[in-house]
Amino acid sequence: KTEEDLQFEAMFDKMAADSYQERIKELPKVTTRDIPVPMSTKAIKKTYEQLQENDDKQETNAVPFVLMVRNSKSGKQQFKNFVAPPDSDLAMNLKMQEQKIREE
Amino acid sequence: EEEDDEQITSKELAAHSCRYCGISEPSTVVMCNICKKWFCNARGNTSGSHILHHLVRAKHREVTLHEDGPLGSTVLECYSCGIRNVFVLGFIPAKADSVVVLLCRQPCASQNSLKDMNWDQDQWKPLISDRCFLPWLVKIPTEQEQLRARQITATTINKLEELWKENVEASISDLEKPGIDKEPSQVQLRYDDGYQYQNIFGPLVKLEADYDKRLKESQTQENIEVRWDTGLNKKIIAYFTLPKIDSDMKLMAGDELRLRYVGELHDSWSAIGHVIKVPDNYGEDVGLEMKKHSSNPPVKCSSNFVVDFIWKGTSFDRMQQALRKFAVDDNSVSNFIYSRLLGHSSADDVTFRISNAPKHFSAPNLPDLNRSQVYAVKHAIQRPLSLIQGPPGTGKTVTSATIVYQLVKINGGPVLVCAPSNTAVDQLTEKIHRTNLKVIRVCAKSREAIDSPVSFLALHNQIRNMETNNEYKKLQQLKDETGELSSGDEKRYRILKKQAEKELLDAADVICCTCVGAGDPRLSRIKFNSILIDESMQSTEPEAMVPVVLGARQLILVGDHCQLGPVVMCKKAAKAGLSQSLFERLVVLGIRPFRLEVQYRMHPELSQFPSNFFYEGSLQNGVCAEERKLRIDFPWPSPECPMFFLVTQGAEEIAGSGTSYLNRTEAANVEKITTRFLKSGLKPEQIGIITPYEGQRAYLVQYMQYQGSLHSKLYQEIEIASVDAFQGREKDIIIMSCVRSNEHQGIGFLNDPRRLNVALTRAKYGIIIVGNPKVLSKQQLWNNLLNFYKEKKVLVEGSLNNLKESMIQFAKPKKIVN
Ligand SMILES: [Zn+2]
Ligand SMILES: [Zn+2]
Ligand SMILES: [Zn+2]
Incomplete structure (x- = not known):
């Protein structure tokens, strides 16, 4: 690794630590609100293109997910589809959870 | 394959292509919200992906996904609080559903109510893993895409980011332009002539000016209340x-x-x-x-205010002007001084013949001088160039004031007296004023409103008190009352003001100002034969040259190269030697400084270590232990020796601002010691607390006022500042908090021996150091200091009521490069 690489890694760590510290300092200002899990996300419709795309490329194992975001202008809930690689933490976790439920 | 290569080089790259490597596949790139540049999520041969290299190097923290990517145009932000700092963002999956939500680590992802709502709180994961964005969020370009792209190293990335700070539109090809990466020329010991001198220092001043400008202009702060x-x-x-x-x-x-x-x-x-x-x-x-x-x-x-810092280039312009004048104007300094400053003439001693040599080398209303001070005065007034070294507490200011007094008595005025800082100028101005000479303090216009102990000597105030100038007074009164004058009156006012200034300056025996203040146009037509610069080790050479080129025939530099030197912020310029003072270079050239040898400040026990390690054991004590004994109840481990090192092994932390450090355990100990002193009857103004880090200063202020057992007002009146802020000053008691306690990162600020010297020599009656010997002992000088304390049996641990000698093992010292 070059000197710049090591420098970058140190700066990265510092940036992450600083950001966290800053949050802790600012805490009192932030009021958190409840976030209900949306009901029946399975029913959220995909666009035609997305279906097409999925048919073309998607490896059979890729796991479909929905990302819930807030529209930055209107502040309304939005749902965005994406797929997680089957070996990602996200997919593995879901698989485990589903297994648990099945066992119960 | 060939065709593809061509495409990358000749085709206009898409606006959203990675600014480093050119990859433009929408699912693999994100936009930095701050500078609107795009970067990809490939890491190439470096240790993080391109977008993260950019965010870290540019200190930017917010991004937006591409609209043609799988998630569409999405600003990454916390679902709950809306914060966009990607370094604190992560996601939580729902417990039994394939839904994911972005939440910040603190406080949103850790709030209790989440548990009841079927979110799997324990599964919170950051959006950045292994210094890349998670691939489901931003895809990683395929190996083939990466191979086809421009190969870029961390070094090139760094250079490009540096270039963007000057020119936001710069591209990789600009890096290849000549001159972009050239290191500046190093300062030298000797110079051929004034031109070469200017050619070397000019670019360094420019570097520092550019750095200062960039720093100021990048500090704009939003959302200010x-x-x-x-x-x-x-x-x-x-x-x-x-x-x-x-x-x-x-x-x-x-x-x-x-x-x-x-x-x-x-x-x-x-x-x-x-x-x-x-x-x-x-x-x-x-x-x-x-x-x-x-x-x-x-x-x-x-609310909704923004604060910008305004950069002013005046002082840098004045340094450049001084360098130019030194190069081209034969009358800027005498031939002798010219060649001495360039390091030419051999060490032959030239003295002035003084017809009316004084019999007593003292000045009215100033203390009598000791032997080494008298020699210094004698030496200085007879020579065209002299260096006077004043270690801490040796009466440097009194000696300087006496020299100035004698120079005026011998040659008449005006003598120009400068120092790098306003505080130092004010101190010396006050002493010179006591000798009944006519002194004028010239301030920068922007500082006219700032009060100082010598405000009444300031040019702008003396004008108001002139008796002859009635018309001017009337106009001034009108201006003060109404805020402005009619344009005709304003014109008249300015003319009268100029005349009055000239009249006062012409009649002055001594004119005092900062080094850069000497570049004030009001002083440009005055010829100064004798110039004295106090604290001269704290000015850069170009800064010292501003007064010097006003005609110096006789130059006296007072300072101490064993104390802190000038502050140079641009690393490049500092490395090239801008941080070496003229005083220091002349010492290296073989001009022997005349050293003042008797110190009147410190308890003899306190001066021993500094004398031995910084002044070859030459410091004598002008005060005895009895005169420096505090008659208070305080648990000194060894009452004859009013000092100790309190072993404190708390962890350091990065302070809230993110650019400084703090140490809570040390702060707690400092509070206990301070409270004990206050309870024993010491007044707050007798105590000074030194800490090298701004983070610790802010923390100590807070901690003492809220956690201290006495009234918070008492703590408020205690001065807490950096070593640098205490230079040139003294306190009865000094408590020092070292802060750094990190095994790996060295001790930063405390590494400079000159800074340690200054820290150790501020106290008159007693000093207490709070720190971690395990870390500090790695550095040679600190190792010596710790052993010194250990031998004196004042390296202690435990509570104040029960201090015990510490048996802690020191580390082996090694050279740490700062
Ligand atoms: Zn940016
Ligand atoms: Zn890239
Ligand atoms: Zn949040």
């Missing part, structure tokens, strides 16, 4: 705090800031003001006095 007030002079004052100021930035009274309103409750407004209050024990807020003519500030509004 303002509290409005009106001062006694009826000017409007805005108070606010600056949460994210870079620790390199030293905000000082007199600095200019621009305040802008960007909200919707008032028309857009912007105005400039002078800083009249900086963060201190009484509060972290900054006070900004708005200029008189700034039109109706939105005093009804309190």
Whole structure:
């Protein structure tokens, strides 16, 4: 690794630590609100293109997910589809959870 | 394959292609919200993906996904609180559903209510893993895409980012242009002539100026809340705090800031003001006095303000002018001084013949001088160039004032007296004034409103008190009352003011100002034969040259190269030698400084280590232990030796600002010691607390006022500052908090022996150091100091009521490069 690489890694760590510290300092200002899990996300419709795309490329194992975001202008809930690689933490976790439920 | 290569080089790259490597597949790139540049999520041969390299190097923290990517155009932000800092963002999956939500680590992802709502709180994961964005969020370009792209190293990335700070539109090809990466020439010991001198120092001054400009201009702070007030002079004052100021930035009274309103409750407004209050024990807020003519500030509004720092190049311009004058103007200095400054003439000693040599080398109303001080005065007044070294507490200011007095008596005036800082100039001005010489203190216009002990000697105040000048007085009165004059009156006012200034300056025996202040146009037509620069080790060479080129025939540099040198912020310029003072270079050239040898400040036990390690054991004590004994009840481990090192092994932390450090355990110990001193009857102004880090200063102020067992007002009156702020001053008791306690990162600020010397020599009666010997002992000088304390049996641990000798093992010292 070059000197710049090591420098970058140190700066990265510092940036992450600083950001966290800053949050802790600012805490009192932030009021958190409840976030209900949306009901029946399975029913959220995909666009035609997305279906097409999925048919073309998607490896059979890729796991479909929905990302819930807030529209930055209107502040309304939005749902965005994406797929997680089957070996990602996200997919593995879901698989485990589903297994648990099945066992119960 | 060939065709593809061509495409990358010749085809206009898409606007959203990675600024480093050119990859433009939408699912693999993100936009930096701050500079609107795009970067990809490939890491190439480096240790992080391109987008992260950019965010880290540019200190940017927010991004937006591409609209043609799988998630569409999405600003990454916390679902709950909306924060966009990607370094604290992560996601939580729902317990039994394939839904994911972005939440910040603190406080949103850790709130309790989440548990009840089927979110799998324990599964929170950051969006950045292994210094790349998670691939489901931003895809990683395929191997083939990466192979086809431009190969870029971390070194090139760094250079490109540096280049963007000067030119936001620069591209990789600009890096290949000649001159972009050239290191500046190193300063030398000797120079052929004034031109070469200018050619070497000019670019260094430019580097420092550019750095200073960039730093100031990058400090703009948004979302500032303002509290409005009106001062006694009826000017409007805005108070606010600056949460994210870079620790390199030293905000000082007199600095200019621009305040802008960007909200919707008032028309857009912007105005400039002078800083009249900086963060201190009484509060972290900054006070900004708005200029008189700034039109109706939105005093009804309190939020949505922006603060900009205003860069002023005046001092750098003056240094450049001085360098030019030194090169081209034969009359700027005498031939002798010219060749000495360039390092030419051999060490032959030239003395002036003085017909009316004084019999007593002292000055009215100043203390009698000791032997080494008398020699220094004698030496200085007879020679065209002399260096006087004044170790801590050796009466440097009195000696300087006496020299100035004698010079005026022998040659008549005016003598020019300078120092790098306003505080040092004020101190010396006050002493010279006592000798009954006619002294004028010339201040920068921006500092005229700032009060000092010698305000009455300031040129702008002396004009007001002139008896002859009635018309001027009337106009001044009118101006003070109404705020402005008619254009005709203003013109007349200016002419009269100029005349009055000239009259006063012509009659002065001594003119005092800062080094850069000597470049004031009002002084340019005055010829100064004798020039004295105090604290000269604290000015850079070009800074010292500003007064020198005003005609020096006789130059006296007073200073101490064993104390702190000038502050140079640009690393490149410092590395090239700008941080070496003229005093230091002349010492290296073989001009022997005349050293003052008797110190009157420290208890003899306190002066022993500094004398041995910084002054070859030559410091004598002008005070005895009895005169420096505090008659208070305090648990000194060894009562004859009023010092100790309190072993404290708390962890250091990065302070809130992110650019400094703090150490809570040390702060707690400092509070206990301080409280004990206060309880024993010491007054707050007798105590000084030194800490090298701004983060620890702010923390100590807070901690003592809220956690201290005595009234918070008492703690407020205790001065807590950096080593640098204490240079040139003294306190009865010094408590020092070292802060760094990290095994790996060295001890930063405390590594400079000159800084340690200054820290150890501020106290008159006693000194206490709070720190971690395990870490400090790695450095040679600290190792010596710790062993010194250990031998004196004052290296202790435990509570104040029960201090015990510490048996802690020191580390082996090694050379640490700072
Ligand atoms: Zn950016
Ligand atoms: Zn890239
Ligand atoms: Zn949040």
